[in-house]
Amino acid sequence: MMTRTPPARRPANPCFSSGPCAKRPGWSLEALEGAALGRSHRAPVGRDKLQAAITLTREVLEVPADYRIGIVPASDTGAVEMAMWSLLGARPVDLLAWESFGESWVTDAVKQLRLPDARVLKAPYGQVVDFAEVDFDHDVVFTWNGTTSGCRVPAGAAIPADRAGLTICDATSAAFAQRLPWDRLDVVTFSWQKAMGGEAAHGMLVLSPRAVERLLSFEPPRPLPKIFRMVSGGKLIEGIFKGDTINTPSMLCVEDYLDALEWGRSVGGLDGLVARADRNAAALDAWVRRTPWIANLAQDPAIQSNTSVCLRVVDPAVTARPEAEQAAFAKKLSALLEREGVAYDIASYRDAPAGLRVWCGATVETADVEALTGWLDWAYGVAKDELEE
Incomplete structure (x- = not known):
């Protein structure tokens, strides 16, 4: 029988949740004192902070200069669905699932978008799909790190550089903790409340030049809600990727994300x-x-x-x-x-x-x-x- 005597040593921070995650070490409300509260996010002070969040994200994650980064509504879910609704349908699609969030994207593609050429590849909890079985002439949707299964894509997974389809990667519990092969990923999404311990409701959408080309050349055969639209009059809405968010962001949350990014830079x-x-x-x-x-x-x-x-x-x-x-x-x-x-x-x-x-x-x-x-x-x-x- 094991002892019932509690250990003397306690974690200084008991927050081990997988989302929202622990705040950075030493965090306090004082970190938010510079927030642009009561100000429009479209005023110079608000726009500058949103642009700074994009710039620091690029720096810390080492995102290539020709990839666009946008702040979007509805956390990682909003970012993934924004990409799926806007991009899918031009080619057949392979949907990879080995945990609950991957299953959500399968449901979106098969039951909501009703894509006719959708192929589903599944692995049970504790395993991942064999990437050798994936057809990268198709578009491919997958999670990089299964938040609910504790499984991630193995290093060196066979994602070809010369693929014909787009790779749409939900990286919400991988970004800022695992290196992502940017040249093999066309859409990358994540949220503030995961690896950097930011506050909820805001998503990040990263697009490769190939993804932007698809946006400009493909008109989805479905209605797009306002918060999903990235093209207007045949042109990319560049403001999305320069701090002009589609809807009103919380400037308090923006300040918190900036604090987290600065801390990330400070630790290397x-x-x-x-x-x-x-x-x-x-x-x-x-x-x-x-x-x-x-x-x-x-x-x-x-x-x-x-x-x-x-x-x-x-x-x-x-x-x-x-x-x-x-x-x-x-x-x-x-x-x-x-x-x-x-x-x-x-x-x-x-x-x-x-x-x-x-x-x-x-x-x-x-x-x-x-x-x-x-x-x-x-x-x-x-x-x-x-x-x-």
């Missing part, structure tokens, strides 16, 4: 951010490897996420029980940790296999991940004792 830019996430994931993985009751949902190390790390309980005393009891056991673990104030919001996503999900992105401190592992053992001991009573 993309190299520093990736290194921080890698260290955090390595600290959690070291504990997983020495702990017999837990395992990574993604068994192949090549596809294991360094941000949204998804874990499953593998103790036979638990896995031999009915599925509902296994789910209840996993929820008990997260509830115990939240009650103690050492880890918030780490239950697995509602559509994912029962378990835990620990955010290890760059805004998390490695010392907090290490402190968390002792509490995970403690929670397991308490839950296991109760299970056996």
Whole structure:
């Protein structure tokens, strides 16, 4: 029987949620003092801040100079759907899904857009689709990092440089923590509230020259809501990519995103951010490897996420029980940790296999991940004792 004595060491920041994610180290409300509150986002002060957000995004993520970056409504979801509604239909499309958000894009394409030439390639939770099976003469829609499965596209995935179709990549839990091969991606989307710990409701849309060419040469055979329109009179609405947002953004959130970007630059830019996430994931993985009751949902190390790390309980005393009891056991673990104030919001996503999900992105401190592992053992001991009573 494991001890019920709580560990002495506590995470300084118990925020391990996979979205919204932990604020950057040292953050306080004072970081927002320069916000252009009560001012129009179209006034020079507002436009300058929005343009600065785009400029810093390009710098920190090392986005090529000829790619356009826009701030769009409705978070990452809005950015993905903006791209799908505007771009898909010119070619057949391959839709890749290995977790719930990838499944959402399948639903959009098949049931909402009703694309006639849609091919769906799926992998179960804990795996990713084999990119060798993808037809890149088609347009391709996929997530880079499965936020709800803890699986990411492996390094060196076979995305050809000379592809005929467009690649539309939902990178919301990969950007700022993993290097993205920009020359192999035509549309990249992400949100402020993931890897940089920004506030919600704003999405980022990055377009390659090939994507812009498609926008200008293809007229979608469907109505486009105002917030999806990027072309007017046969020309790209360039203002979207210069800080003239389609709808009114929160200037408070803009200020917070600017603060996060400046912090990202201060820790070494993309190299520093990736290194921080890698260290955090390595600290959690070291504990997983020495702990017999837990395992990574993604068994192949090549596809294991360094941000949204998804874990499953593998103790036979638990896995031999009915599925509902296994789910209840996993929820008990997260509830115990939240009650103690050492880890918030780490239950697995509602559509994912029962378990835990620990955010290890760059805004998390490695010392907090290490402190968390002792509490995970403690929670397991308490839950296991109760299970056996």
